Amino acid sequence: MSRIKDYASVAGESTVEELFLLAERLKGKTVQNINSTAVGGGVAEILVRMLPLLRDLGVDVWWDVIKGDERFFNITKKFHNALHGVDVSIGRDELEYFVDVNRENIKDVLRDADIHFIHDPQPIALIEEKARVGRKWIWRCHIDFTDPKKEVWEFLKTYIEQYEGAVFSAPAFSRPLTIRQVLISPSIDPLSDKNKELADDMINSVCERFKINRERPIVTQISRFDYLKDPIGVIKAYKLVKERVDCQLVLAGGGATDDPEGMKVLDDVRREAEDDPDIFILFLPPGSDVEINALQRASNIVLQKSLREGFGLTVAEALWKEKPVIASAVGGIPLQITHKYSGILTHSIEGTAYWIKQLLNEPDYARRLGANGKQHIQGNFLITRHIRDYLLLFLSLYEQKDIIYL
């Protein structure tokens, strides 16, 4: 387990020093995180990594999980889809059941904390308890909701506006609300298996295992096999490139074997690849973080040609490894890439092919993009920045002004 001081070597001494300065100002305050799952899923992953670091800084922070049955989670799954813009019908009885389950959780889950930090819609109605216990309440939304369905949004809004503030991951998710809204982007952990430095021997051995030739250019997209990640579009772009420039294509990612759609996407991808020996379709088992790290590091170019994206942290992962990245301008990707400065943003298969050729033929320019990208990630998307934002968010609850002297 990494300690906060270990991050000084990658994020800078002064960055860690500032975290200690902020944490000291929070002495005496307790923070309770509440979400709906202890394992699996992005929220649990973030909390597992961040909480030990916050405690290491001296912040008194807890994490509790609400309980719900299958019916409850089916309803919250519908919320999730509706926030993504999918047409779903949710009955009045389902909304009532959702609130009832939240109420049942109150006595088991709520602690006597100064700040209640509620993650995602599942426990959102716990806010009803604010009238009784007071204290500070923040709602943290981890979901992409560029285009939420009106009924669900209106329902959730009645709860959201009872909080002191709401936190979103990208500017496009912000809505007119009567409460303060804060932008806190997700982050990558530079010391995790997926992002830590790897010896060249390790990178070689992973490439050898998959029969990828490191002597020839490698273009890679890391993502689960999902139509929204456009793996078919990636192969089409590769084919356009291959007419003029030699390269290999790696499509690597995981996915649940019991997900029928994932298997269908994989079949379609294999069909589109037409047994081309230079296309490597790698369906990786869970826990393949070192392999993903090695594949990213072995690549000359990394793609993220998604049609829709939440935040798209695979972009940050590749940029952290100083790779030139070509990605679609969707979700949180434009926050990570400034076009032609720290990567390339494209909108089509042809545009992606054009830029792959450009970057393979102009390695000096490609290197500059990668170097700029790494600096951008170092300054803005490492876990240390995420921790700093959380500390500022907690401190901001006790202040009204825009300029605050601590």
Next chain:
Amino acid sequence: MEKPFRFYTRLNLVELLGRQAKNVAELLEGVRQVSGSSIYYHTHRFLQQHHYLSPEPPNDFAFWVTNSVGLDTLGERLASVDTVKFRSIRGLREKFLEILESYSREQNSRNTDCQEGEEFHFMSCRTFILPTPYEAWNLKEFCEILRKVSINSIYFHIFEARLRLERGENDFSNWLEDIGQKKLARDISRLDPYTMTLEGLRKKLIQRASHNVKD
């Protein structure tokens, strides 16, 4: 007895205003109505987030008008606003309003919308200012601290103090003046920090200050 220079640092929490613009008319309306902190944020974001880019991309307004609405001439006019000349956010806002209003008059309110998904999102920031443990009693110590203090601290004393806190001058020059380093104070005051990267600025400050250190 001379006063020491206490280094402060500043950290920003970014706020979303839930307001967006899809064309120049909506941008103009937003620039007119948002808080001073929002104008400050959109004219300094690139500087703070992209420490490495040289030349820096301009302010957010210019970047969006050029890249998302495709109006190169207006984008250039917005980009050429010389931020270093302004002593207050009020003045800076008026300059942007003047450019946008003049463009709107020329266009007789014809408006091109940006592509869906590329809207301008108004944001703002809450700034936390706190003392670091570093204190300089003389120029030699000042140089040593400049080398190790966070870039946020240098940013605060050069940019935030002058424009946002309306202290008229950057903090370094004010202190240097007090300790009798008048020429160095003037040299630093004359720098245009908006046309270099923050690390580039750190290097220039160290160079100039160490030149004046007597062994």
